[in-house]
Amino acid sequence: xxxxxxxxxxxxxxxxxxxxxxxxxxxxxxxxxxxxxxxxxxxxxxxxxxxxxxxxxxxxxxxxxxxxxxxxxxxxxxxxxxxxxxxxxxxxxxxxxxxxxxxxxxxxxxxxxxxxxxxxxxxxxxxxxxxxxxxxxxxxxxxxxxxxxxxxxxxxxxxxxxxxxxxxxxxxxxxxxxxxxxxxxxxxxxxxxxxxxxxxxxxxxxxxxxxxxxxxxxxxxxxxxxxxxxxxxxxxxxxxxxxxxxxxxxxxxxxxxxxxxxxxxxxxxxxxxxxxxxxxxxxxxxxxxxxxxxxxxxxxxxxxxxxxxxxxxxxxxxxxxxxxxxxxxxxxxxxxxxxxxxxxxxxxxxxxxxxxxxxxxxxxxxxxxxxxxxxxxxxxxxxxxxxxxxxxxxxxxxxxxxxxxxxxxxxxxxxxxxxxxxxxxxxxxxxxxxxxxxxxxxxxxxxxxxxxxxxxxxxxxxxxxxxxxxxxxxxxxxxxxxxxxxxxxxxxxxxxxxxxxxxxxxxxxxxxxxxxxxxxxxxxxxxxxxxxxxxxxxxxxxxxxxxxxxxxxxxxxxxxxxxxxxxxxxxxxxxxxxxxxxxxxxxxxxxxxxxxxxxxxxxxxxxxxxxxxxxxxxxxxxxxxxxxxxxxxxxxxxxxxxx
Numbered sequence: 001x002x003x004x005x006x007x008x009x010x011x012x013x014x015x016x017x018x019x020x021x022x023x024x025x026x027x028x029x030x031x032x033x034x035x036x037x038x039x040x041x042x043x044x045x046x047x048x049x050x051x052x053x054x055x056x057x058x059x060x061x062x063x064x065x066x067x068x069x070x071x072x073x074x075x076x077x078x079x080x081x082x083x084x085x086x087x088x089x090x091x092x093x094x095x096x097x098x099x100x101x102x103x104x105x106x107x108x109x110x111x112x113x114x115x116x117x118x119x120x121x122x123x124x125x126x127x128x129x130x131x132x133x134x135x136x137x138x139x140x141x142x143x144x145x146x147x148x149x150x151x152x153x154x155x156x157x158x159x160x161x162x163x164x165x166x167x168x169x170x171x172x173x174x175x176x177x178x179x180x181x182x183x184x185x186x187x188x189x190x191x192x193x194x195x196x197x198x199x200x201x202x203x204x205x206x207x208x209x210x211x212x213x214x215x216x217x218x219x220x221x222x223x224x225x226x227x228x229x230x231x232x233x234x235x236x237x238x239x240x241x242x243x244x245x246x247x248x249x250x251x252x253x254x255x256x257x258x259x260x261x262x263x264x265x266x267x268x269x270x271x272x273x274x275x276x277x278x279x280x281x282x283x284x285x286x287x288x289x290x291x292x293x294x295x296x297x298x299x300x301x302x303x304x305x306x307x308x309x310x311x312x313x314x315x316x317x318x319x320x321x322x323x324x325x326x327x328x329x330x331x332x333x334x335x336x337x338x339x340x341x342x343x344x345x346x347x348x349x350x351x352x353x354x355x356x357x358x359x360x361x362x363x364x365x366x367x368x369x370x371x372x373x374x375x376x377x378x379x380x381x382x383x384x385x386x387x388x389x390x391x392x393x394x395x396x397x398x399x400x401x402x403x404x405x406x407x408x409x410x411x412x413x414x415x416x417x418x419x420x421x422x423x424x425x426x427x428x429x430x431x432x433x434x435x436x437x438x439x440x441x442x443x444x445x446x447x448x449x450x451x452x453x454x455x456x457x458x459x460x461x462x463x464x465x466x467x468x469x470x471x472x473x474x475x476x477x478x479x480x481x482x483x484x485x486x487x488x489x490x491x492x493x494x495x496x497x498x499x500x501x502x503x504x505x506x507x508x509x510x511x512x513x514x515x516x517x518x519x520x521x522x523x524x525x526x527x528x529x530x531x532x533x534x535x536x537x538x539x540x541x542x543x544x545x546x547x548x549x550x551x552x553x554x555x556x557x558x559x560x561x562x563x564x565x566x567x568x569x570x571x572x573x574x575x576x577x578x579x580x581x582x583x584x585x586x587x588x589x590x591x592x593x594x595x596x597x598x599x600x601x602x603x604x605x606x607x608x609x610x611x612x613x614x615x616x617x618x619x620x621x622x623x624x625x626x627x628x629x630x631x632x633x634x635x636x637x638x639x640x641x642x643x
Contacts (some may be wrong), residue, residue, distance in 0.1 A: 032139040035380065037122050039141045043120050043148040046419075047113060047157025052439050053105055053452050054362075057160020058512025059530070060084050061104045061454075064094045069520060075511075075531040076523045082262045083511070083531045086162035087249065088169075088203045105160075105453050112164040116157040119168040123372070126175035127379035129182060130336050131305070137382040142301065142411050145377030146294045149415035150371065151423065152285065152364030155439045162205060163365065167372045169204045173197055173215060174343060174376050181336045187224045188234065192241045195219055199242030203249060206230055206261055206270075211346045211373070218342055222333040225476025251611065258597030258617050260611035266618060267529035267536040267550060272357030277433075277546050282351075284435050285367050288423035294414050298378040300406035305382050306337075306399040340377045342441055347373035361547035362438040363424055370542045379407060434545035457513035461485040466506060467517060476502040478563045480571055481555050489571035491563035505561045507554060527551045533598055534560065534591075538624040552624050555582040557637060577639045581626035590631035594620055 062067055062075055063084055071077040073090065084090045097107045128139050147153050156163040176194050178613075180186050198219070201212025219238060223229040254260055261270075273482055286292055332338060351370045360366035383404050424437040426446050442451050446459045458464050462485050469488045478491040493502040505523040510515050515524040528550050529536025535552035544550070555578040559563050565579045585591070597610050597617055623629040630637050 014140050020384075028138055032128055032380070032521060034282070035139065035141040039124065039148065040117050040120050042145075043154070043157070044113070045118060046118055046154040050151075050154050051109065051113075051158045051452065052155075052442065053108065053158070053160035054438055055373060055442065055457070055510050055512035057108065058454060058457070058516045060090055060093060060160060060162075061108065062512070062515040062524075063090055064097055064104060064519060065516075067094045068098060071520065075515070076525070077520060078599065079523075079531075080257050080602065081531055081533060082253065082257050082259070083264065084166060085262050085264045086203075086205045087163045087253075087262070088200065089162035092165060097460050097614065108160045109158050109452060112158045112160060114441075115164040115168040119164065119171040119372075120148070120554055122168070122175045123376055123379045126178045127169065127376060129175070129178045130340070130377065130556075131382040131557065137384045139380040139382055140379040140408050141379070142408055143298055143378040144380065145415050146298065146411055147372060147375050147379075148290055149419045150291065150364065150368075151419065151421065155437075156365055156368060159439070163368055166205055166208060166369050169197075169200070169208070170211060170343075170369060170372060171376075173211065174540060175341070177215060177218075177342070178336060178338045180219075181334060181339050188225060188229065191219065191225065191234075192237060195238040195242040196245075199244075199246055202246050206265065207350060208369075208537055210349050210353075211343075212242075214342050214346055218338060221330060222338075223330045227376075229233055234479060254614035255607035256602065257612040258594075258614055260614045260618055263533060263536055264530055266533070268357075268547060269540045269549075272358075273356050274546065275355060277358035278355030280433050281435060281546070282355060282367065284359075284423070284433065285364040285371075288420055289418040290414070291371075291418075294411050294418075295374060297407050297410050297414075297583070298375065298381075298502050300383055301404055302378045304400050304403045304407075305378075308397065308404075310397035319367055343373045343376050358546045359435075361436060361545060363435055365438070383408070407451075408634075428522060430545070434548070454513065454516035458517060460510070460513055462488070462508070463517060466508075466514065470504050470518060470522060473504070474501060476504050478557060478561050479504060479506045479508075480557075490571055491558055491561075491565075491571065494562070494564050502562075505557070507557050509548070525557070527554075531593065534622075537620055537622055539621050550624075553578070553582070553626075555579045555626060556586065556624075559583045559586055578626055580638050581630060584635055584638050585622075585626045585629040585633065588622070588629070588635060590620060590633070591622055593617075 012169075013179070059075070063073055066072065066077060067090075069077075072080070073082070075081050075083040092110060093104075093108050094546060096111050097104055100107055123374050124141065124144050127143070131137060131139060147170070158164075173194075174198065176190075180191070180194060195216060198212040198215040201208040201210075201215075204212075216238070220235055224234050227238070237635045250260070257263070260264065265271075296401065347370045350373070351367070354360075354366050354370065381404060383401070422434070426436070429440060430436055442457075442460070445461065446456055448456045448459065451457060458467070464482055465486050466479060466488055469490060473490055473492075475497045476493050480489040480491065482489050503521060503523065504518075505525065506514055506518065507525055509526050509528060511524060511526050515522075515531075518524065525532035525535075527535055528548055529552065532552070534556060535550060538550050538552055543553065554571075555574060558570070558574070558579050559582045564570065565583075566576055570579065571578060586595075593613075594617055596606075597613070600606055623632055627637065629640075
């Protein structure tokens with residue numbers, strides 16, 4: 001014991017760094033602050049130059065419109081369907097829209113830009129804290145610069161989608177976790193606040209539960225701070241604080257919507273596997289920008305920086321050596337490098353998940369959080385100069401210094417090349433991979449450099465004719481798109497028509513631009529099922545375009561809306577027999593129960609029934625071909641077979 005105690009001062013002396021002078025402290029802080037300002041400014045400029053709101057971003061605004069109108073968190077009044085994957089994003093946009101009473105498109109533009117910039121700020125502050133006080137090192141932007149250099153990262157700064165919220169939440173969690181790991185005795189309120197933030201993960205976006213869950217496990221098993229509360233009680237409080245909001249929302253979601261997760265997960269079969277398409281999606285991002293180059297360079301730089309800073313998990317004192325194995329494991333958890341392992345592990349898991357589900361149809365979008373996580377530990381890179389300047393570098397320190405300088409220069413050179421790279425050059429055409437540069441696609445198809453307002457999308461194919469068709473049919477009807485961009489087929493309502501009409505239903509794939517250019521009393525549904533559960537619960541098409549691999553035949557919609565189902569009022573390409581078969585298929589008891597779960601009056605009994613059967617509803621599938629659905633459900637086909 002005495003021998004161990006005499007060795008401790010020597011060990012500390014070996015890693016002790018000289019105290020920096022006041023001048024070097026000011027320089028170091030100035031370099032760090034200047035790097036943050038320049039990087040955030042570049043991100044702001046790049047994001048603003050590529051400002052837009054995606055069609056899918058407008059879907060969120062339709063739900064916000066219904067919230068502001070008092071219809072609840074729905075896409076169509078009277079139908080309890082959760083069309084937005086990020087619950088938190090919906091309510092963030094709603095809150096600031098209610099607070100400012102501003103135009104929704106401009107509100108979401110400002111909120112998205114602000115959150116994106118805060119994400120970069122939090123990330124760099126957290127990594128600066130990881131490498132130690134700015135007074136002892138020069139901290140230069142590296143990983144942060146690499147992230148903003150990737151064009152899709154700038155595309156989704158203001159897209160109206162939840163990417164901004166996701167990376168902001170990740171960055172704030174990172175900053176607070178690093179601060180926690182650097183604090184010898186964390187305060188209980190701060191620990192509970194960190195647990196609460198991590199617990200919000202599934203509401204930020206369902207797959208973010210990986211990040212939040214790992215963070216909560218880290219906090220739960222790490223040593224508890226000294227307080228009047230016993231460790232087991234404090235851990236219980238952490239679990240309660242972390243789980244309160246998501247658990248309450250989950251119960252409400254299952255009772256209200258009749259599903260255990262957003263309807264988008266059903267529509268896109270988030271549990272399905274398309275590995276081949278997933279690797280295609282990965283290469284679609286990594287290949288054109290040579291993204292593996294900065295990742296490899298910064299990985300080496302991070303390892304070298306950690307080694308040169310003597311940064312390693314605290315192995316404890318000699319007294320700790322007598323503690324149990326679990327105690328030593330706990331001590332290692334309360335270290336900066338456990339936090340680094342957490343974010344890198346989460347990045348790997350989320351990347352594997354993205355590969356499994358096939359990625360997405362938007363270039364780069366579904367891999368941006370993973371890229372952000374990978375780059376967090378090297379968002380800034382530390383460069384330590386000895387007090388005597390470059391001439392004072394020792395042979396031992398010179399190689400590490402040279403590697404870090406080369407990594408910084410290489411990252412900046414790569415960033416200049418990558419930032420101007422055009423990865424997808426097909427313009428308005430969708431290649432066989434099904435992946436598009438979503439921003440450029442809508443810029444070219446609308447003719448607007450910055451399609452932001454809903455009316456900007458009126459210049460998209462079929463949109464103005466849709467508005468005109470609704471104006472010209474005051475009695476209502478079902479609008480079905482035609483091959484022509486200039487007209488819609490309209491299935492009229494049956495006679496007699498009530499004085500107030502029967503309303504309009506638009507059946508079209510592009511939900512955002514469609515729904516934001518019509519009043520709330522115009523029902524908008526889609527063949528993929530994002531806002532139409534009947535379509536969402538069909539089977540996934542094997543060779544369908546990723547993210548669009550469900551398509552319900554319009555025959556079902558004619559029956560579901562109650563429109564005239566015979567010729568000549570039925571559109572020419574539709575078959576009366578198919579419509580009749582769809583009518584019988586929809587009488588399947590399980591299908592009828594599914595429709596009641598989101599369209600039936602929300603009574604207490606309905607809420608309880610939905611709550612108990614939410615997982616059954618989520619797994620239920622129908623066949624989109626009416627004849628086959630009749631056979632699946634064991635019903636009597638109204639059309640006799642041809643002999």
